[in-house]
Amino acid sequence: MNVTAVVENFASTGKRGRVSGMQPVVVVQHPLAQCHLAAIRAADTPSHEFRRHLNHLARLLFFEASRELPMREISVQTPLKQTQGAQLARPLVFAPILRAGLGMLDGILPLAPEAVVAHVGIRRNEETALPQAYYANLPASLSAADVFLLDPMLATGGSACEAARQLKEAGAVRITMICVVSCPEGLAAMKLAHPDVAIITAAVDAGLNDRCYIVPGLGDAGDRYFGT
Ligand SMILES: O=P(O)(O)OC[C@H]1O[C@H](OP(=O)(O)OP(=O)(O)O)[C@H](O)[C@@H]1O
Ligand SMILES: O=c1cc[nH]c(=O)[nH]1
Numbered sequence: 001m002n003v004t005a006v007v008e009n010f011a012s013t014g015k016r017g018r019v020s021g022m023q024p025v026v027v028v029q030h031p032l033a034q035c036h037l038a039a040i041r042a043a044d045t046p047s048h049e050f051r052r053h054l055n056h057l058a059r060l061l062f063f064e065a066s067r068e069l070p071m072r073e074i075s076v077q078t079p080l081k082q083t084q085g086a087q088l089a090r091p092l093v094f095a096p097i098l099r100a101g102l103g104m105l106d107g108i109l110p111l112a113p114e115a116v117v118a119h120v121g122i123r124r125n126e127e128t129a130l131p132q133a134y135y136a137n138l139p140a141s142l143s144a145a146d147v148f149l150l151d152p153m154l155a156t157g158g159s160a161c162e163a164a165r166q167l168k169e170a171g172a173v174r175i176t177m178i179c180v181v182s183c184p185e186g187l188a189a190m191k192l193a194h195p196d197v198a199i200i201t202a203a204v205d206a207g208l209n210d211r212c213y214i215v216p217g218l219g220d221a222g223d224r225y226f227g228t
C-alpha cells in the first residue's frame with residue numbers, strides 16, 4: 001500500500017513527483033496519521049486530547065522521516081547463533097522549536113531515547129508575524145548528527161528558516177524538518193532558504209489568512225497543546 005506521496009513544486013503547481021537533486025516534501029497520508037490530524041484540527045478537541053493525538057501523529061511522522069537513516073552492520077549473538085544486525089550509523093538530534101515543537105517530542109523520543117535534544121526558542125511577533133529568537137541551547141555535536149527539526153506548524157516559514165539557519169551556523173549539515181501542518185507559503189520559504197532540508201508533513205493546507213495563520217490549519221498549536 002502506498003501510504004506516502006512525495007510532493008515537489010507543490011506550492012506552484014500541485015504536481016506530484018520527486019525532482020532529482022532536490023530534497024523532497026513528503027506528505028504522510030497513512031490513515032492513522034490522517035485520523036490523528038483530523039482530531040487535532042477539531043476546534044472542540046480539549047488540550048489533553050490534543051496532546052495525545054499530537055504525540056501519536058508526531059511518532060508516525062518521525063517513523064517516515066527516519067526511513068532512510070543510514071545504518072551500520074553489527075554482529076549479534078542470539079541464544080542460538082551469531083547473526084547480522086544493524087544500528088544507526090550516526091547520532092540523532094531532535095530540535096524542537098519552542099514552545100509548540102515540544103509537543104512533538106513526547107511522541108518521538110521513546111523511539112530514539114538515546115537522542116540529544118537541542119532547544120530552539122523562537123516566537124512570532126503577533127503584529128508582524130516575523131520570527132523572534134529568544135533562546136537557544138544547541139549541542140556541540142551537531143555536525144556528526146542527523147538533525148530533526150520539530151514544529152507542528154509551517155506557516156510563513158519564518159520560524160523554521162531561522163531555526164534551520166541557527167542549526168547550520170552551529171554545524172548541522174543534515175537537517176530534516178517534521179511538521180504537522182504546512183502550507184505553500186512556508187514550503188516555498190524553506191525551499192528558497194534551505195533547499196537541502198527535507199520536509200515531512202501530514203498536510204499541505206490551502207494557505208495563510210490575513211493574520212498569517214494556516215487555513216484551515218488547527219489554530220495556535222502552542223496554545224492548544226499547553227492550554228494557554
Ligand atoms: O511559519 P511561521 O509563520 O513562523 O509560524 C509558525 C510558528 O508559529 C508558531 O509558534 P508561535 O510563535 O505561536 O510560538 P509558540 O509555539 O510559543 O506558541 C508555530 O509553533 C511555529 O513555530
Ligand atoms: O496557523 C498557525 C500559524 C502559526 N502558528 C500556529 O500555531 N498556527
Ligand SMILES: [Mg+2]
Binds near residue numbers: 220222
Ligand atoms: Mg503559538
